[in-house]
Amino acid sequence: MVHSLMARGIAFDEAFRAANEVRSRIGDRTVLEKGELVKLLHEILGPEPFAEDPRIPLPGAEITVTGHGRSVPFSKGHLSQSLLAAALEPNDAFDVAREIERELLASGTREVRRHDLRRMTFEVLTRDVNTRAAERYMVWRKYQEPERPVIILLGGAAGVGKTSLALEVAHRLGIGRVLSTDSIRQIMRIMLSQDLVPALHASSYDAHKLLPPDALGDDPVIDGFINQAATVSVGVRASMDRAVLENASLVLDGVSIVPGLIDLEAYADLADVFFVMVSLLDEEGFENRFAKRANSAKARPQHRYVKNLDAILRIQNHLLELADRHGVPIVDNASFDSSVLQIVRHVTESLRKKGDFDVAELL
Numbered sequence: 232m233v234h235s236l237m238a239r240g241i242a243f244d245e246a247f248r249a250a251n252e253v254r255s256r257i258g259d260r261t262v263l264e265k266g267e268l269v270k271l272l273h274e275i276l277g278p279e280p281f282a283e284d285p286r287i288p289l290p291g292a293e294i295t296v297t298g299h300g301r302s303v304p305f306s307k308g309h310l311s312q313s314l315l316a317a318a319l320e321p322n323d324a325f326d327v328a329r330e331i332e333r334e335l336l337a338s339g340t341r342e343v344r345r346h347d348l349r350r351m352t353f354e355v356l357t358r359d360v361n362t363r364a365a366e367r368y369m370v371w372r373k374y375q376e377p378e379r380p381v382i383i384l385l386g387g388a389a390g391v392g393k394t395s396l397a398l399e400v401a402h403r404l405g406i407g408r409v410l411s412t413d414s415i416r417q418i419m420r421i422m423l424s425q426d427l428v429p430a431l432h433a434s435s436y437d438a439h440k441l442l443p444p445d446a447l448g449d450d451p452v453i454d455g456f457i458n459q460a461a462t463v464s465v466g467v468r469a470s471m472d473r474a475v476l477e478n479a480s481l482v483l484d485g486v487s488i489v490p491g492l493i494d495l496e497a498y499a500d501l502a503d504v505f506f507v508m509v510s511l512l513d514e515e516g517f518e519n520r521f522a523k524r525a526n527s528a529k530a531r532p533q534h535r536y537v538k539n540l541d542a543i544l545r546i547q548n549h550l551l552e553l554a555d556r557h558g559v560p561i562v563d564n565a566s567f568d569s570s571v572l573q574i575v576r577h578v579t580e581s582l583r584k585k586g587d588f589d590v591a592e593l594l
Contacts, residue, residue: 298345412485
């Protein structure tokens, strides 16, 4: 009942209250005439909620989605989740999903094929949002059962918010695998001693302190960082190779993902790889991020990062120069929500522009 009342535009709290009131009034009765239910709801809610669209059935209606040999209940939540791949704001995605549900109920539809629901979603997006968003949605639907995986690489200096972005981008695109180079580096530390690979056993900004002076050039901070990143990139490539082998899409983030250290051309025929450099151009923003990180990860005290802020900024500048040199797009993570949309849009727009699909065929 709550579900059907919300389909009429009634807020959840009000719909929940009405459903509980109906339950209280009917007591233990197992049969209720539709006319009596209508009368009860009018008494509880008044006639206004039902004047919006009288074609929408009263509580009791449920839509079933069929396809792939099974049937599941229609869910605005699941549909709005899939719409996030069109680079919509979550609220906008839910509004579109709710409009689709309204139209299905108004037409008297109680069973819809998955293919037809996809077509309807494309049409509503085209009408209510724009054609490009509709095409992004259809393109990403194709990549839910890909011939090859999508691999998203998020690089950036310490503290720019890479991991939070990785988790949210993966969530919006429905990608189940998320990995950080911090984890890769930790595994490699166990396997490779400090005597064997010293730079691996330090943070990105002070790796130079564990290297012999004669191994460093004019900028010890950058040389130490690159030395460490070159080692960790072996594990990055192994993770990418695994994703290709299992045809499983992956979001991988970390400071050790450096333009030029990974031969992306080697994956051109194996996966759709997207590299984005995450930055934080406002220096004050770093201190705020470090404070938040210190609160959530006690092993990462704020003062340690603030003390090394100059080195972190030097690494960021070096990464941005490499990104420009290698044509890697840069996202300034001043706004988390905006950055997520930029990354999702970059991935789905790039796939859309590849031109190896026909929207008509996907419909």
